[in-house]
Amino acid sequence: KKRYNITLLPGDGIGPEVISIAKNVLQQAGSLEGLEFSFKEMAVGGAALDLVGVPLPEETLTAAKEADAVLLGAIGGYKWDKNEKHLKPETGLLQLRAGLKVFANLRPATVLPQLVDASTLKREVAEGVDLMVVRELTGGIYFGQPRGIKTNENGEEVGFNTEVYAAHEIDRIARVAFETARKRRGKLCSVDKANVLEASILWRKRVTALAAEYPDVELSHMYVDNAAMQLVRDPKQFDTIVTNNIFGDILSDEASMITGSIGMLPSASLSDSGPGVFEPIHGSAPDIAGQDKANPLATILSAAMLLKYGLGEEKAAKRIEDAVLAALNKGLRTGDIHSAGTKLVGCKEMGEEVLKSV
Amino acid sequence: KKRYNITLLPGDGIGPEVISIAKNVLQQAGSLEGLEFSFKEMAVGGAALDLVGVPLPEETLTAAKEADAVLLGAIGGYKWDKNEKHLKPETGLLQLRAGLKVFANLRPATVLPQLVDASTLKREVAEGVDLMVVRELTGGIYFGQPRGIKTNENGEEVGFNTEVYAAHEIDRIARVAFETARKRRGKLCSVDKANVLEASILWRKRVTALAAEYPDVELSHMYVDNAAMQLVRDPKQFDTIVTNNIFGDILSDEASMITGSIGMLPSASLSDSGPGVFEPIHGSAPDIAGQDKANPLATILSAAMLLKYGLGEEKAAKRIEDAVLAALNKGLRTGDIHSAGTKLVGCKEMGEEVLKSV
Ligand SMILES: CC(C)[C@H](C(=O)O)[C@@H](O)C(=O)O
Ligand SMILES: CC(C)[C@H](C(=O)O)[C@@H](O)C(=O)O
Numbered sequence: 001k002k003r004y005n006i007t008l009l010p011g012d013g014i015g016p017e018v019i020s021i022a023k024n025v026l027q028q029a030g031s032l033e034g035l036e037f038s039f040k041e042m043a044v045g046g047a048a049l050d051l052v053g054v055p056l057p058e059e060t061l062t063a064a065k066e067a068d069a070v071l072l073g074a075i076g077g078y079k080w081d082k083n084e085k086h087l088k089p090e091t092g093l094l095q096l097r098a099g100l101k102v103f104a105n106l107r108p109a110t111v112l113p114q115l116v117d118a119s120t121l122k123r124e125v126a127e128g129v130d131l132m133v134v135r136e137l138t139g140g141i142y143f144g145q146p147r148g149i150k151t152n153e154n155g156e157e158v159g160f161n162t163e164v165y166a167a168h169e170i171d172r173i174a175r176v177a178f179e180t181a182r183k184r185r186g187k188l189c190s191v192d193k194a195n196v197l198e199a200s201i202l203w204r205k206r207v208t209a210l211a212a213e214y215p216d217v218e219l220s221h222m223y224v225d226n227a228a229m230q231l232v233r234d235p236k237q238f239d240t241i242v243t244n245n246i247f248g249d250i251l252s253d254e255a256s257m258i259t260g261s262i263g264m265l266p267s268a269s270l271s272d273s274g275p276g277v278f279e280p281i282h283g284s285a286p287d288i289a290g291q292d293k294a295n296p297l298a299t300i301l302s303a304a305m306l307l308k309y310g311l312g313e314e315k316a317a318k319r320i321e322d323a324v325l326a327a328l329n330k331g332l333r334t335g336d337i338h339s340a341g342t343k344l345v346g347c348k349e350m351g352e353e354v355l356k357s358v
Numbered sequence: 359k360k361r362y363n364i365t366l367l368p369g370d371g372i373g374p375e376v377i378s379i380a381k382n383v384l385q386q387a388g389s390l391e392g393l394e395f396s397f398k399e400m401a402v403g404g405a406a407l408d409l410v411g412v413p414l415p416e417e418t419l420t421a422a423k424e425a426d427a428v429l430l431g432a433i434g435g436y437k438w439d440k441n442e443k444h445l446k447p448e449t450g451l452l453q454l455r456a457g458l459k460v461f462a463n464l465r466p467a468t469v470l471p472q473l474v475d476a477s478t479l480k481r482e483v484a485e486g487v488d489l490m491v492v493r494e495l496t497g498g499i500y501f502g503q504p505r506g507i508k509t510n511e512n513g514e515e516v517g518f519n520t521e522v523y524a525a526h527e528i529d530r531i532a533r534v535a536f537e538t539a540r541k542r543r544g545k546l547c548s549v550d551k552a553n554v555l556e557a558s559i560l561w562r563k564r565v566t567a568l569a570a571e572y573p574d575v576e577l578s579h580m581y582v583d584n585a586a587m588q589l590v591r592d593p594k595q596f597d598t599i600v601t602n603n604i605f606g607d608i609l610s611d612e613a614s615m616i617t618g619s620i621g622m623l624p625s626a627s628l629s630d631s632g633p634g635v636f637e638p639i640h641g642s643a644p645d646i647a648g649q650d651k652a653n654p655l656a657t658i659l660s661a662a663m664l665l666k667y668g669l670g671e672e673k674a675a676k677r678i679e680d681a682v683l684a685a686l687n688k689g690l691r692t693g694d695i696h697s698a699g700t701k702l703v704g705c706k707e708m709g710e711e712v713l714k715s716v
Binding site: 076085088090094120121122125141142144147148149152156157158159160161162163164165166167168193195196197198199200201202203224225226228229230231232233234246247249250251252253254256257258262 | 434443446448452478479480483499500502505506507510514515516517518519520521522523524525526551553554555556557558559560561582583584586587588589590591592604605607608609610611612614615616620
């Protein structure tokens, strides 16, 4: 029997509900494929702030580092919104990403045939969308120094951040993107703002240079403002998108909303060698927390990504993906994806249905 | 008779075609309201690069400064895409904005009843969208220092830019936004990334403080990634949006595409006292330049904004807006907004039709 250590980080809001379900599904899929998991649950985000006063306690980071993979729920909530920067739940997430060096964030946005109508886009525009945003996750303006709020010579406050990319940071995320595109439909679109920003000029130069090593991948470049438009105009034109941390934050959320089912979308954050972090792309949704209304499928599908990208256990991953489709095919829908003619269920019922079909 | 000096900057690609039409419309609307215009045409962008080797010749900036308002076509093209930063057409546009200190960029995104079906969004989502993005235009990462590409201690290239806002820069754009919201439906949404960036933390703090002076305006805050989603999910929730230079670039383009008619959308860039710059939000579209295919309405409507926001000539502005609606009501459509049952016309024919109805 293969054994894996999984660190669970339920976090805030609906995080605990969806993590407890995804954990069961992961365990079940694994055991059917001869895998044994041991789980360790640790605090992060607002939950950690309330418990020990910091958003990423040292024991949590240690447990994450020692794990084979990390499954995370969600982070943040109104309660901590006014906290100072270093005491924001989000800061814990950023510290986790930096601590684990998970520089490659994979965010698929897929429109399932069962859910085409959940999109606000016209059926013919949404149907068949299947793209992957590869977002750089440990660099750029999120982490760049210098940063802060200072008082200038006029006694006036000035807020500043630094967008910065070194060549090797661009190269390593670009390689992940080229490899990803190669396994998909062979098209890579690199998004930047090279008509204005020097950081983007270097980005474009490095990505272009690497293309020679991937002759089977068709590379194109797009300015970020145009990409934001093209995602609305014709999302099907995209296969794989690679971009920096902040543009990736914006465009991956836009892309996810285009699928109409942000409660459905998982993500994987990968490093060169250590454990990856797998989490739904949706937030902590404090307004529906604890009400059995959350859609657990994004976290369940994150568990599938954990198996596939984190542990290389493709068979167990496939079991989970198929079980999710089975539950949808039975017509079960949580509130966020509910439409006429389907059955409205809660978070738990959806989870149990998936568990049965694994 | 009131006299105004207008500097025309046709620029590149379809710029010259649409400017020559908008000029005629402007002249006609003005003369019917007792206004006399004298026009001065100057080179900018790629056109200026080809002519004199710089993207914003000094005479052009001088002519712009001396004018009562500037009407600009479009800038850029493949031909100059590989130019070094200081020789890019876009650099000329940025220099123009900085030179005229036009810090407030107003970008309306409206879905006209006549054009609802041009949107890729479902009819019920697109119908009635009427929002205004107020984008900061002369600060932030577009202009922040330090910036560049340097070699670090490992002999590796590093690209960097600085996102920076001083309190007074935030205050003055926020004031424009509050005033704008006040004249609209009284709702202002400030978009930032205050959960990660210090520049955004200061942004939110200043905007929040100013709200006390505008008790009639309802202020909300939204993270930029969420805003990118909400524009797709339910664009009608927005009235006025205020945000920084780069987020405004991305979100205003996304919003414009949501209307489905980016060939229809004008913009105004305003300073504290000097002349404003009025331009369509679409690009130079080199692929259709010179083929009489461009939609001149965005530039014509920019001329209307010039009259309204630049010169305070509301009546003449209204003439233009009404004439555009009249042409649409007759069923005339350029290729970008054409649909079954309407009449496909070229750039010139559309322009003549508007001119007739002014
Ligand atoms: C919570 C926040 C810090 C985070 C980010 O901006 O990266 C989130 O929006 C995400 O995309 O995972
Ligand atoms: C051409 C480019 C420099 C410009 C910008 O990014 O501001 C354009 O995209 C715009 O939005 O007016």
